[in-house]
Amino acid sequence: MVHATIPGMEETSRRQEASDAVSHLGWRLLLGTLRTSVPVSSLSQAASAATHAVATCGSEADDHLRVDLRPERVVLTLQSRKRAAVTARDVDLARRLTAALSDLGLRTDPAIGAGAVQLLEIAIDALDIAAIRPFWAAVLGYAPEPDADIVLVDPFGQGPAIWFQQMDQPRPQRNRIHFDVCVPHDEAAGRLEAALAAGGRLVSSAEAPAFWVLADPEGNEACITTWQGRDD
Known part of the structure; x- marks a missing residue:
């Protein structure tokens, strides 16, 4: 299936606009991607769903679609490979994929369960990023x-992204490597509450809802992050 090129479709979408356009369909914006998790009953059904998704995207699949198959779910990811960001094309593909999977009796549904889609980043503090990267x-x-x-x-x-946080001076009492857990914006509050109930403490919410800094009982830090609060 080949779709005509529409001016502006390859332009990077603003986060709020992208999220608003597809959240009600069960897609979530995470680290410059649109993701959804589709429940299936077998690996065979997962393969069928994946094949249908690729066919729906047609010639745009290679440049925009990624598929992760499991016996219990299929995770679909949309992002422009050229821009490493979500574009209007990805938003359009999300809508088309939701409709196409619905024809198979499958759903991209926001009620599929907390944690169905999330991304992990590892942050490394550095005084000289160019030297250690x-x-x-x-x-x-x-x-x-x-x-x-x-x-x-x-x-x-296969592995989490690594990003380097610029430091002005060493901070020996702070761990130099920490996890950033990017969750859907509507799951952040629940994840925060669970971490605090499990013995964590809130270090800072100054940048919320972009991120909250948490620490375990020994002071090791981690961040819960969302896309919100990052657009100009």
């Missing part, structure tokens, strides 16, 4: 993300 790229087999000189990504899409 090549080491981490080499030891992990990672590559720079397009147009992002502080991010490394797994070229095969």
Whole structure:
């Protein structure tokens, strides 16, 4: 299936607009991608759903669609490979995929359960990012993300992204590597409450809802992040 090129479809979408356009369909905006989790009953059904998704995207599949198959679910990810961001094309594909999967009796539904889609980043504090980034790229087999000189990504899409946080001076009482857990914006409050109930403490909410800084009982930090609060 080939779709005509429409001016503006490859332009990067603003986060709020992208989220508003597809959230009611069960898609969530996470780290410059649109993601949904489709419940299935078998690996065979997952393969059928994936095949249908690829056919629906047609010639745009290679540049925009990623599929992760499991016996219990299919995770669909949309992002422009050229821009490493969500575009109007991805929003359009999300709508088309939801309709196409519905024809198979499958759903992209926001009620599928907390944690069905999330992304993990590892943040490394650095005084000289340019000096340490090549080491981490080499030891992990990672590559720079397009147009992002502080991010490394797994070229095969298997491991979490690594990003480098610029430091002005050493902070020896703070862990130098921490996890950023990017969750759907409507799951952040629940994740925050669960972490606090499990013995964590809130270090800072100054940048919320972009991120909350938490610490475990020994002071090791982690952040819960969302797309919100990041648009100009």
